[in-house]
Amino acid sequence: MKICCIGAGYVGGPTMAMIAKQCPQISVHVVDLNQTRIDAWNSDSLPIYEPGLDAVVREARGRNLQFSTNVDEAIAAADMIFISVNTPTKTFGMGAGRAANLEFIEKCARQIARVSVGHKIVVEKSTLPVRTAEAVKLILGNASSDASFDVLSNPEFLAEGTAIQDLLEPDRVLIGGESQAAIQALADVYSHWVPAERILTTNLWSSELSKLTANAFLAQRVSSINSISALCEATGADVDEVARAIGTDSRIGPKFLKSSVGFGGSCFQKDILNLVYLCEHFGLREVAAYWEQVVSMNDYQKRRFAQNIVKTLFNTVSNKKLAIWGWAFKKDTNDTRESAAIYVCRDLLLEHARLHVYDPRVPESQIRADLEHVLQDENGEISPNKAALLQNVTIADSCEQAADTAHAIAVLTEWDEFRELDFERIYQRMPQPAFVFDGRNILDRTRLETIGFEIHSIGRCHQRRRLADT
Numbered sequence: 001m002k003i004c005c006i007g008a009g010y011v012g013g014p015t016m017a018m019i020a021k022q023c024p025q026i027s028v029h030v031v032d033l034n035q036t037r038i039d040a041w042n043s044d045s046l047p048i049y050e051p052g053l054d055a056v057v058r059e060a061r062g063r064n065l066q067f068s069t070n071v072d073e074a075i076a077a078a079d080m081i082f083i084s085v086n087t088p089t090k091t092f093g094m095g096a097g098r099a100a101n102l103e104f105i106e107k108c109a110r111q112i113a114r115v116s117v118g119h120k121i122v123v124e125k126s127t128l129p130v131r132t133a134e135a136v137k138l139i140l141g142n143a144s145s146d147a148s149f150d151v152l153s154n155p156e157f158l159a160e161g162t163a164i165q166d167l168l169e170p171d172r173v174l175i176g177g178e179s180q181a182a183i184q185a186l187a188d189v190y191s192h193w194v195p196a197e198r199i200l201t202t203n204l205w206s207s208e209l210s211k212l213t214a215n216a217f218l219a220q221r222v223s224s225i226n227s228i229s230a231l232c233e234a235t236g237a238d239v240d241e242v243a244r245a246i247g248t249d250s251r252i253g254p255k256f257l258k259s260s261v262g263f264g265g266s267c268f269q270k271d272i273l274n275l276v277y278l279c280e281h282f283g284l285r286e287v288a289a290y291w292e293q294v295v296s297m298n299d300y301q302k303r304r305f306a307q308n309i310v311k312t313l314f315n316t317v318s319n320k321k322l323a324i325w326g327w328a329f330k331k332d333t334n335d336t337r338e339s340a341a342i343y344v345c346r347d348l349l350l351e352h353a354r355l356h357v358y359d360p361r362v363p364e365s366q367i368r369a370d371l372e373h374v375l376q377d378e379n380g381e382i383s384p385n386k387a388a389l390l391q392n393v394t395i396a397d398s399c400e401q402a403a404d405t406a407h408a409i410a411v412l413t414e415w416d417e418f419r420e421l422d423f424e425r426i427y428q429r430m431p432q433p434a435f436v437f438d439g440r441n442i443l444d445r446t447r448l449e450t451i452g453f454e455i456h457s458i459g460r461c462h463q464r465r466r467l468a469d470t
C-alpha cells in the first residue's frame, strides 16, 4: 500500500509521520510545493515544533516515510492520496473575511485528476466547508485518463502542542464516505493502532460538518468562560473557581474552561467564520449570528486585555517599556497564527508603548512579520507612521531581559518556564509600582503580591480593588 499526502504542514507532517511509524509496511510520501519546508522535514531541524515529533519522524524517515516536492510522481504512485493543504479565510472577493479559500484544494483535485491512472482513494484531511467533496468528485470525475476515484472525508482533530499524543490515542477517527470498500481501506490503516470502537464512520457531509462543528463548540466554550471572566472582574468572583465549580458537573466537564487573553490558532476563528458563511449561504441568519458572536467575544477579550493595561498604567503607556512574555498562540508550539499576542501588541504599539518580547520557540523574524501584517492597511501597505511603531519592538533572549526596567509584564502564552522564575530579582529591576498582567492565569498570585507586584489576572479582581472593597 502506498500513501501520498499533499501538504507538509502542521497536519500533513505529524499525521503522516504517525501513520508511517505505526504501519511500517505502508510507504508514505509527503509532498509540498514549498522546498524550504521539505528541506526542513529532511533535516534535523523540523519546520514545526511539536513535543515528541522528532522521535516519530526519526524512526520512520528513510524507512517508509519520505518528504519531497515531487508532487506528480507521488500522486501517480499512490493508492491513497490525502489532501492536507491550507484552507485559510478568503481575503478577497465573494465571502472575503468569512468563506474558506478553496483554491489550494481545487488545484490538488485537478492535479490528482491530471496525473492519476488506475483506482485511487482521495481523502480530504484539510478542514472544509460541508459539501466540498461534491466539487472534488466532480473535478476527479472529469479526469482525462480512465482513472477512477473514491472520495473520503477524514478530518483531523489533533491540537498543536499535543499532536503526537492526540494522534497516538485519538478520542476518535472520523471517516465519511460513500464506498464501503474505500472506508474500510482507510479504517484498516488506522486500525493498526486505533481501537475499532474509536473509528467512526458517517456519510460524507456529516463528516465534513462535524469538523467545523467540533471546532465551533470548543471555541464557544472558551468564549463562554471568557465572557464570564469580565463579569468576575466586575463582581469579585474568581473565574478559575467558577470554572472548577461548573466543570465538576459531569454534563459540562472540566476541559476547555480555562479563561485566557483569547483563543488563537489557525483554525478556531477561520472555521467558525466559515460556518457563519455557510449558514448565511443557506439563509440561516439567526444561526450565523449565533456563531459569529463566539468570534466577537474573542475579539472583545483581546481588546479588553490591552485596554486594561493602558488604563491601569495611569492611562498612558506611551514610551513605557512593557515586557511581553510569549508570542505563540499556546504553549508547546512555534505556531503564531492568530495568536492573541499579535493583537494585544498591535493595540499597545498604537498607544506608543515600547515592547520587549520574549518567546522560547518563536523566532524574531516571525514576530516582526506578524506585527507588520497586522499593521497593514487593506491594500497590504504599511503607512510610515505605523512602520515607525515597529521600531518600538525589541526581541529579548529571556524573560528577565524583557522585564529589565519594564513598567509591566504581560503574560500572553502559558509556557511552563514562565512559572518558575526569580521574581524577587525581576521585581527589583522594575520601576515601582511594578505590574503583572497575567493573560493566562499561570503565575502564583499570592507569591507575586507578597513580593510587591500589582498583579492583574483574567477574571479576578486585582489587589487594589480588593483592598478598596474591605
Ligand code: NAD
Binding pocket: 006, 007, 008, 009, 010, 011, 012, 031, 032, 033, 034, 037, 071, 084, 085, 086, 087, 104, 107, 108, 125, 126, 127, 128, 156, 157, 158, 159, 160, 266, 267
Ligand atoms: P499549513 O499551512 O501548515 O500546511 C499546508 C501546506 O500545504 C503548506 O506547506 C503549503 O505549502 C502546502 N500546499 C498548499 N497547496 C499545495 C499544493 N497545491 N501542492 C502541494 N502543497 C501545497 O496548514 P495546516 O495547519 O497543516 O492545516 C492544513 C489543513 O488542516 C487546514 O485545512 C486546517 O484547517 C486543517 N487542520 C489544521 C490543524 C492544525 O492544528 N494546524 C488541525 C486540524 C485540522
Ligand code: UGA
Binding pocket: 127, 156, 157, 158, 159, 160, 161, 215, 218, 222, 255, 256, 257, 258, 259, 260, 261, 262, 263, 264, 265, 266, 267, 268, 329, 330
Ligand atoms: C484546535 C482543536 O482543539 C483541535 O481539535 C483541532 O483539530 C484544531 O483546533 C484545528 O482544527 O486546527 P489548536 O488550535 O491547535 O486545536 O489548540 P487548542 O488547544 O484547541 O487551543 C486553541 C486556542 O484556545 C489556544 O489559543 C488556547 O490557548 C485557547 N484555549 C484553549 C483557551 O484559551 N482556553 C482553553 O480552555 C482551551
